[in-house]
Amino acid sequence: xxxxxxxxxxxxxxxxxxxxxxxxxxxxxxxxxxxxxxxxxxxxxxxxxxxxxxxxxxxxxxxxxxxxxxxxxxxxxxxxxxxxxxxxxxxxxxxxxxxxxxxxxxxxxxxxxxxxxxxxxxxxxxxxxxxxxxxxxxxxxxxxxxxxxxxxxxxxxxxxxxxxxxxxxxxxxxxxxxxxxxxxxxxxxxxxxxxxxxxxxxxxxxxxxxxxxxxxxxxxxxxxxxxxxxxxxxxxxxxxxxxxxxxxxxxxxxxxxxxxxxxxxxxxxxxxxxxxxxxxxxxxxxxxxxxxxxxxxxxxxxxxxxxxxxxxxxxxxxxxxxxxxxxxxxxxxxxxxxxxxxxxxxxxxxxxxxxxxxxxxxxxxxxxxxxxxxxxxxxxxxxxxxxxxxxxxxxxx
Ligand SMILES: *Cc1c(COP(=O)(O)O)cnc(C)c1O
Numbered sequence: 001x002x003x004x005x006x007x008x009x010x011x012x013x014x015x016x017x018x019x020x021x022x023x024x025x026x027x028x029x030x031x032x033x034x035x036x037x038x039x040x041x042x043x044x045x046x047x048x049x050x051x052x053x054x055x056x057x058x059x060x061x062x063x064x065x066x067x068x069x070x071x072x073x074x075x076x077x078x079x080x081x082x083x084x085x086x087x088x089x090x091x092x093x094x095x096x097x098x099x100x101x102x103x104x105x106x107x108x109x110x111x112x113x114x115x116x117x118x119x120x121x122x123x124x125x126x127x128x129x130x131x132x133x134x135x136x137x138x139x140x141x142x143x144x145x146x147x148x149x150x151x152x153x154x155x156x157x158x159x160x161x162x163x164x165x166x167x168x169x170x171x172x173x174x175x176x177x178x179x180x181x182x183x184x185x186x187x188x189x190x191x192x193x194x195x196x197x198x199x200x201x202x203x204x205x206x207x208x209x210x211x212x213x214x215x216x217x218x219x220x221x222x223x224x225x226x227x228x229x230x231x232x233x234x235x236x237x238x239x240x241x242x243x244x245x246x247x248x249x250x251x252x253x254x255x256x257x258x259x260x261x262x263x264x265x266x267x268x269x270x271x272x273x274x275x276x277x278x279x280x281x282x283x284x285x286x287x288x289x290x291x292x293x294x295x296x297x298x299x300x301x302x303x304x305x306x307x308x309x310x311x312x313x314x315x316x317x318x319x320x321x322x323x324x325x326x327x328x329x330x331x332x333x334x335x336x337x338x339x340x341x342x343x344x345x346x347x348x349x350x351x352x353x354x355x356x357x358x359x360x361x362x363x364x365x366x367x368x369x370x371x372x373x374x375x376x377x378x379x380x381x382x383x384x385x386x387x388x389x390x391x392x393x394x395x396x397x
Contacts, residue, residue: 009285012292014250028072031220035137035186040069045092049080058093065308067150068093070138074217077246086244086276089312091138097308103343106147106155108304110345117167119159123347127176130164131157132195136183137217140241142271142312144304144341149182157182161195169202176207178239185214185221189229196233209237211269216242219255227262239267239298243277245285253293260294267298270336272322278314280325287326287334297336302351305343316340316351324353328369 027033039045042059045068051059062068070091079085107113114123121129134149134157143149148157168174177199184192199205214221215238230236238259242248260266268290270277277283287297300323303313319338326335339348357373358365364376 009245009282010289012248012250012253012289029220031218031223034071034073034218034220037072038069038138039072039075040067045070048075049078049088051092052083054095055092057095058097061095061098062093063152065097065153066093066139066141066143066146067152068139069136069150071217073219073251074138074247077249084275086273086282087246089273089275090140090142090243093141094311096311097141099310100307101305101310104305104307104309105343106307108306108343109144109341110343111145113345117160117163119157119161120164120167122167122171122174123345126173127178128168128174129178129180131159131181132161132179132184133157133159133182133186135186136181137186137214137221140213140271142273142303142306142309144306145182146306165198165202168199168205172204175204176209177205178209178211180211183212183214184210185212185218185226189226192226193229196230196236200233207235207237208233209239211239211241213241215240215255215259216247216252219249219251222255222258224258227258227264230259230264231262234263237265237267239269240295241269241271242286242290243270243273244282245289248286248289248293256293256295266293266295268295268336269299269301270297271301271303272314272319272338273303273312274314275312278318278322280322283322284326284330287336288330291331291334297334299348300336300338302338302340304341320351320353324369327353 039048042051042056045051045059059068068091074087074091077087079087082088111121111123111129114121116122119131121131123129131145131148134145134151136149139146139150145157147153147155168177179195184195187195196208199208230238240256242252256266270283270286272278277286283300290297300319302316302319303309323335323338337350338352339350341348355367356364357367360378362378364378366374366376368374
């Protein structure tokens with residue numbers, strides 16, 4: 001059968017150009033089967049794909065860095081005939097991972113320095129990032145936490161749950177807990193429920209969210225039972241992670257709908273990646289498809305400066321062009337905030353295409369999505385707030 005890639009990217013086909021899709025009789029819909037049958041060795045992967053030399057060497061080296069693991073579901077989305085397939089680039093290691101630039105770091109966002117308790121990152125005044133596991137359904141090659149995730153490297157995540165709960169109990173300023181890792185949705189329903197119940201027993205914790213790529217890598221895990229459990233802990237938000245429209249298959253859409261039907265507001269985080277989504281058309285299809293899955297694009301990350309990631313890095317100017325190409329041209333809800341998570345630990349900093357052309361005591365001059373300029377007068381009494389940018393325009397309009 002001919003595979004229409006463009007149609008698959010726009011629509012919600014469950015047909016992928018893959019390898020297992022014709023094998024009737026497999027327990028494909030079982031998340032346990034998907035996990036047990038993850039592809040995690042060179043031999044296993046070569047049974048499904050013809051690999052390049054760069055990939056073969058990358059896979060052999062990944063065992064002592066960030067392990068390789070790919071769920072059958074996700075592997076099935078790889079286009080076997082496309083060596084530059086955007087799905088493939090996200091999960092198959094390459095030899096370029098051994099090339100380390102001067103500015104790259106094991107802990108690019110300085111998290112280890114902001115952990116009052118092992119596994120609990122407290123950087124912002126009112127919220128924490130609680131790293132509950134170092135395991136994921138599959139491993140993204142650009143993982144910001146590749147220093148600890150997968151257990152393959154020399155550094156390990158050793159979350160101290162009881163100490164973390166006690167920290168949260170005594171730190172009344174924490175009103176928002178983000179469960180992350182690793183991927184919290186790899187825990188059993190019972191284990192996740194114990195964590196959520198304990199958090200909910202702390203009165204000043206108003207808001208809980210889960211950061212997960214399980215709906216993309218392993219949509220089978222989003223069972224009705226899991227959704228029924230999660231909905232008892234509202235207000236609970238879930239942030240998923242998808243980078244390319246082809247990831248949003250029919251199975252993924254249905255999993256996201258189950259979460260949304262449980263009253264869980266859904267956001268998406270993407271990472272800007274070379275050869276994956278550094279393209280306006282790809283990004284526009286992705287964000288519009290996310291809305292159709294009831295997911296609000298939340299952040300677009302400039303890739304963190306992790307070791308051995310230069311082959312996936314995209315210039316910031318490109319990211320700004322993409323945001324500029326979305327704003328005004330599509331639904332405002334579809335547009336993520338483009339952020340740099342500051343190297344060294346300054347937190348997430350939004351970056352925007354320039355729209356304020358001039359700002360002085362009299363007026364602010366702003367540029368719209370078509371490039372046209374508009375003037376808004378400074379209100380009386382407001383001059384000091386408006387002062388700041390250049391006095392004169394470099395051109396007439
Ligand atoms: C991203 C992050 C958060 C959550 O930030 P929001 O902007 O509220 O989504 C919290 N703590 C840490 C350490 C983070 O990196």
